[in-house]
Amino acid sequence: MSGVRLSRRGVIAGAAAFCALATDSRATRRLRIGVTLHPYYSYVANIVGDRAEVVPLIPVGFNPHAYEPRGEDIKRLGTLDVVVLNGIGHDDFAERMIRASENPNVPVIEANRDVPLLAAVGQMAQSRGKTISGKVVNSHTFLSITGSITQVQTIARELGRIDPDNAEFFTKNARAYAQRLRKIRAAALAQISEAPSASFRVATIHGAYDYLLREFGLEVTAVVEPAHGVEPSPAQLAKTIEQIKALDVKVIFSELNFPSAYVDTIRRETGVRLYPLSHIIYGAYAPEKFEIEMAENFATVVRAIREEGGATQSASPEAAR
Incomplete structure (x- = not known):
């Protein structure tokens, strides 16, 4: 009987060890974060470092202006924990991909939520812009240091809510990244002694x-x-x-x-x-x-x-x- 009891103790101990291992695995598993555009890959990669995996939704070589979702890309989306979107007209294809995927309720971070938006002009206003608060907006906020820093801050904050164990790490990285971006702008503006005149069209x-x-x-x-x-x-x-x-x-x-x-x-x-x-x-x-x-x-x-x-x-x- 003692041998049987020992065996049972071993089974119980093994089961406990397995549960602890599984719990630890879930705790240490890196987030898989989907992104739609190159700038957002850079933003997120600099925020998360080696503590999450950044997964482009569009393979290299495809132009997001003319991208049509493929089956393998939609399948990949089903493996993601969260998706970061431009969300104001530049990556509308991603919304269709999410709806068609095995993970239609994946959390989405709208990076431009707090960015002041400009109205779209020209052909973009007629064919590609998204209407927000009654105006068709220009979706190219990522082509600005100011707009990019605001988006980086939003992304870091929201990722911290999804992964609270790494929230402080994400915030620290976002601040360092924003500082490097500000230096790019400051270095450029320092080369011009005054703003261009109104006649400089x-x-x-x-x-x-x-x-x-x-x-x-x-x-x-x-x-x-x-x-x-x-x-x-x-x-x-x-x-x-x-x-x-x-x-x-x-x-x-x-x-x-x-x-x-x-x-x-x-x-x-x-x-x-x-x-x-x-x-x-x-x-x-x-x-x-x-x-x-x-x-x-x-x-x-x-x-x-x-x-x-x-x-x-x-x-x-x-x-x-």
């Missing part, structure tokens, strides 16, 4: 850069694209050129990878210089991608302002001596 090929240009005090005079990624007809191109001339535009901010024939024709016919900006939607997902490409965007805007006479260069420490 700029246009954009794509309606994505209003938030970015507002960081420099610039208002977009015109958006000249016919539709995102679509090369204009000859009639549309002629109308665009007339509009640029009539508005006395000093600089046009183009988009990297935009059809070169279109850009070259505008430059030749108007004499206005075009400066390319990154939309941050191409290439591999990486934690550092947003910082790198936003720093390049800010440097491009500074160069445009200085080269086209929008403002004078800030004096260097050496010149001031």
Whole structure:
């Protein structure tokens, strides 16, 4: 009988150990966090570090403007613990994916919940924007340091509620990341001694850069694209050129990878210089991608302002001596 009792004690002890192990496994399992766009991958990766896994919903090589959910992508969504969304028109496909997945009630973090939104203009207002509080909004808040910092803070706070054991860690990382982003903006603005004058008019090929240009005090005079990624007809191109001339535009901010024939024709016919900006939607997902490409965007805007006479260069420490 003593052998039987010992066996039972062993079974009980083993069961207790298994339960403890399972509980520990659940406690230490990393969150799987879905993201829709490259900037959000960078935001979340910098917030969570090695304490969660960041999972892109769109594979590398797909453009979110034209993305149609695939079966394997919807299946992957069913394995996620939470999804971070732009939520204001740039990733509406994700809402369809969530509804079609095995996990339709997955928690969703609306990153733009606390971001002041600009109205959409041009083709975006007609075809792609989302109506919020009675206006069609510009969804490209991630192309701004100010808007990005607000989103990072929102994401960190909400992830902390879902994973309270790591809430302090997430908050600390979000603050450090926000500080690095502020330095990008400060370094760029320090190169310009004063804000561009009201006569310094700029246009954009794509309606994505209003938030970015507002960081420099610039208002977009015109958006000249016919539709995102679509090369204009000859009639549309002629109308665009007339509009640029009539508005006395000093600089046009183009988009990297935009059809070169279109850009070259505008430059030749108007004499206005075009400066390319990154939309941050191409290439591999990486934690550092947003910082790198936003720093390049800010440097491009500074160069445009200085080269086209929008403002004078800030004096260097050496010149001031």
